[in-house]
Amino acid sequence: MTALYRTTAVRLSALYLLLFALCAAFLVFYVSSMSEGLLAQQMRDAVTTEVAGIENIFDKNGMNGLLRTLERRSRQPGANLYIIASPTGEVLAGNVLALQPGVLDNEGWTETPFRYQRFLEEGSRERHMARAQVVVLPNGLRLLVGRDLGEPEHFRVLVRQALMVALGVMGVGALVIWYLIGRNALKRMDRMSGASQRIMAGDLSQRLPASGSGDEFDRLSESLNTMLGRIEKLDEGLKQVSDNIAHDLKTPLTRLRNKAEAALGGGETPADYRAALEEVIGESDQLIRTFNALLMISRVEAGQAPAEMSPIDLSDIARDGVELYEPVAEDCGLRVTCDIADGILVRGNRELVGQALGNLIDNAIKYAEGSGGEAEIRVTLGRDDGAVSLSVSDSGPGIPDDKREEVVKRFVRLDESRSKPGTGLGLSLVGAVMEMHGGHLELEASHPARENNRGLTVRMVFPAGAD
Amino acid sequence: MKILIVEDDLEAAAYLAKAFREAGIVLDHASDGESGLFLATENSYDVLVVDRMLPRRDGLSLISELRARNIHTPVLILSALGQVDDRVTGLRAGGDDYLPKPYAFSELLARIEVLGRRKGTPEQDMVYRVGDLELDRLSHTVKRAGREIPLQPREFRLLEYLMKNAGQVVTRTMLLENVWDYHFDPQTNVIDVHVSRLRSKIEKDFDQPLLRTVRGAGYMMKDEAAG
Numbered sequence: 088m089t090a091l092y093r094t095t096a097v098r099l100s101a102l103y104l105l106l107f108a109l110c111a112a113f114l115v116f117y118v119s120s121m122s123e124g125l126l127a128q129q130m131r132d133a134v135t136t137e138v139a140g141i142e143n144i145f146d147k148n149g150m151n152g153l154l155r156t157l158e159r160r161s162r163q164p165g166a167n168l169y170i171i172a173s174p175t176g177e178v179l180a181g182n183v184l185a186l187q188p189g190v191l192d193n194e195g196w197t198e199t200p201f202r203y204q205r206f207l208e209e210g211s212r213e214r215h216m217a218r219a220q221v222v223v224l225p226n227g228l229r230l231l232v233g234r235d236l237g238e239p240e241h242f243r244v245l246v247r248q249a250l251m252v253a254l255g256v257m258g259v260g261a262l263v264i265w266y267l268i269g270r271n272a273l274k275r276m277d278r279m280s281g282a283s284q285r286i287m288a289g290d291l292s293q294r295l296p297a298s299g300s301g302d303e304f305d306r307l308s309e310s311l312n313t314m315l316g317r318i319e320k321l322d323e324g325l326k327q328v329s330d331n332i333a334h335d336l337k338t339p340l341t342r343l344r345n346k347a348e349a350a351l352g353g354g355e356t357p358a359d360y361r362a363a364l365e366e367v368i369g370e371s372d373q374l375i376r377t378f379n380a381l382l383m384i385s386r387v388e389a390g391q392a393p394a395e396m397s398p399i400d401l402s403d404i405a406r407d408g409v410e411l412y413e414p415v416a417e418d419c420g421l422r423v424t425c426d427i428a429d430g431i432l433v434r435g436n437r438e439l440v441g442q443a444l445g446n447l448i449d450n451a452i453k454y455a456e457g458s459g460g461e462a463e464i465r466v467t468l469g470r471d472d473g474a475v476s477l478s479v480s481d482s483g484p485g486i487p488d489d490k491r492e493e494v495v496k497r498f499v500r501l502d503e504s505r506s507k508p509g510t511g512l513g514l515s516l517v518g519a520v521m522e523m524h525g526g527h528l529e530l531e532a533s534h535p536a537r538e539n540n541r542g543l544t545v546r547m548v549f550p551a552g553a554d
Numbered sequence: 555m556k557i558l559i560v561e562d563d564l565e566a567a568a569y570l571a572k573a574f575r576e577a578g579i580v581l582d583h584a585s586d587g588e589s590g591l592f593l594a595t596e597n598s599y600d601v602l603v604v605d606r607m608l609p610r611r612d613g614l615s616l617i618s619e620l621r622a623r624n625i626h627t628p629v630l631i632l633s634a635l636g637q638v639d640d641r642v643t644g645l646r647a648g649g650d651d652y653l654p655k656p657y658a659f660s661e662l663l664a665r666i667e668v669l670g671r672r673k674g675t676p677e678q679d680m681v682y683r684v685g686d687l688e689l690d691r692l693s694h695t696v697k698r699a700g701r702e703i704p705l706q707p708r709e710f711r712l713l714e715y716l717m718k719n720a721g722q723v724v725t726r727t728m729l730l731e732n733v734w735d736y737h738f739d740p741q742t743n744v745i746d747v748h749v750s751r752l753r754s755k756i757e758k759d760f761d762q763p764l765l766r767t768v769r770g771a772g773y774m775m776k777d778e779a780a781g
């Protein structure tokens with residue numbers, strides 16, 4: 088129960104209960120005092136009217152008529168009080184047995200309620216309260232007309248009872264709501280903290296429960312789940328990188344070590360040593376390259392956008408890329424053609440996009456080289472349907488349809504390309520860069536109709552409206 | 555030339571000290587940020603080589619503090635972080651050049667030589683001359699022995715950078731950075747092909763070679779005849 092008391096829902100319902108009770112009490116008090124006033128006024132009016140009527144009867148019919156009228160009225164159920172007294176205060180006639188002394192002394196309305204006893208109630212000793220008006224008739228006799236106060240008194244009791252019942256109902260209702268809401272909220276919180284505990288224990292695939300009602304708990308669960316999804320993805324990326332490092336960096340490291348060892352054992356002349364050392368440096372440079380590419384990919388994939396994202400001129404980047412690689416391509420016997428639209432701006436990082444394009448052209452040169460007759464690479468930049476695409480095509484052997492998904496993954500190199508230099512990371516880097524820019528990579532055959540050397544076209548697609 | 559190296563890896567520092575002395579460069583060494591700052595403030599150096607991650611005061615804060623004290627010695631930042639944005643933050647903090655670890659010593663040496671001589675190189679020189687080769691930065695013309703050599707705009711920038719740093723080794727990555735404004739590793743020999751094309755233009759029909767390949771390092775413009 089102490090845990091229940093500590094929940095927000097319970098504290099709130101306690102506060103509401105207090106507020107509602109105060110409001111209800113005020114309302115009941117207000118209504119009862121208003122209606123009591125109204126009742127008292129009605130009673131006064133009725134008595135005043137009756138007194139006037141009786142005076143009228145006395146004027147017309149004299150003492151006898153008055154007595155007859157009073158006698159008749161006294162017999163009616165719930166009749167008013169009637170007394171006729173001598174000028175000195177002696178009761179001569181009426182339906183009242185006993186009366187608080189002094190009531191008849193003053194003319195007009197009695198100041199306060201007074202006690203009296205009726206004839207009919209002789210058996211019971213119960214006394215009643217009443218208020219009355221006293222008038223002096225023209226013949227000097229005193230006439231009292233009064234009304235029992237039982238009615239307003241009864242009303243007051245009723246109102247008090249209603250208030251108690253209402254308060255009781257509210258109290259019970261609040262307790263029930265208190266229990267239901269508090270318990271429900273507690274249960275859901277417990278489920279959530281249970282799930283978070285399992286997640287903290289290392290099971291990142293766990294998700295926080297949602298009831299599907301779309302309330303604030305569900306919204307909280309949803310945002311936390313989105314966050315967890317992101318963390319899980321990052322965690323997977325990290326695992327993948329460390330697996331890859333273990334797998335694919337150990338191989339060249341072993342090679343490096345072997346070379347150093349072989350040189351140590353087999354070196355004869357300083358020239359031998361020099362050659363071996365140069366090989367070792369070359370091997371370690373390759374390792375560094377792989378390492379840098381890996382770090383860069385994981386960093387880009389982690390969504391840590393580099394500080395520098397700004398509008399960049401893709402047309403310039405494409406032209407620079409072609410210009411940078413053209414001489415190498417030509418030396419390899421390749422024809423370089425391009426079709427670059429002017430003034431295409433996207434939001435991005437020049438360095439990364441430039442490097443991605445460089446990787447693609449570099450790949451194209453590697454695979455188109457020596458692919459026969461009209462070996463060429465082609466760079467095109469254009470806009471279709473608003474999306475900007477920058478593509479590099481080659482006339483090389485291409486990639487079989489079923490392997491295209493595969494080659495974008497890290498360290499994947501098709502068996503046919505193992506003989507070429509490379510880290511197996513080029514395309515993954517391009518893919519990661521495109522993802523960071525909100526775009527994607529498309530691979531297809533450059534010449535689908537050909538038998539062999541169908542070529543490969545890699546298209547970097549930037550999202551529409553990126554500029 | 556006198557340089558200060560602020561590097562907490564003592565083995566690396568010892569290796570650098572030996573290699574720099576062999577290259578004829580006088581050097582002081584500090585192994586943490588605070589003593590590096592003290593030495594750089596008290597003495598006068600041509601170049602500071604500052605590791606980015608240092609005990610007691612990190613490299614970037616050391617550089618900012620120096621600049622705040624109005625000391626404008628060129629600084630080369632060494633860093634194990636080699637990403638695009640790290641370079642940007644490094645240069646923004648007041649560094650003049652940035653070299654990611656691991657690096658080739660020849661690369662570091664070449665960059666330090668260029669930084670150290672920067673003070674003396676008049677940026678406002680309108681004409682660069684190496685031997686009988688002449689490059690006019692205003693009219694964008696190149697002449698050798700009075701004969702004009704037509705160059706593509708990029709070839710012009712390449713030659714301009716080489717001639718500005720005549721007598722010094724310029725590495726391939728320095729060329730890619732300064733002529734193409736890219737900082738990645740181009741992997742293939744793209745730069746070599748550009749340089750050899752430029753070389754054939756300025757050396758064809760002439761006996762005297764001007765653009766030398768420095769094995770394992772890069773290129774150097776030098777008037778061999780002048781020694």
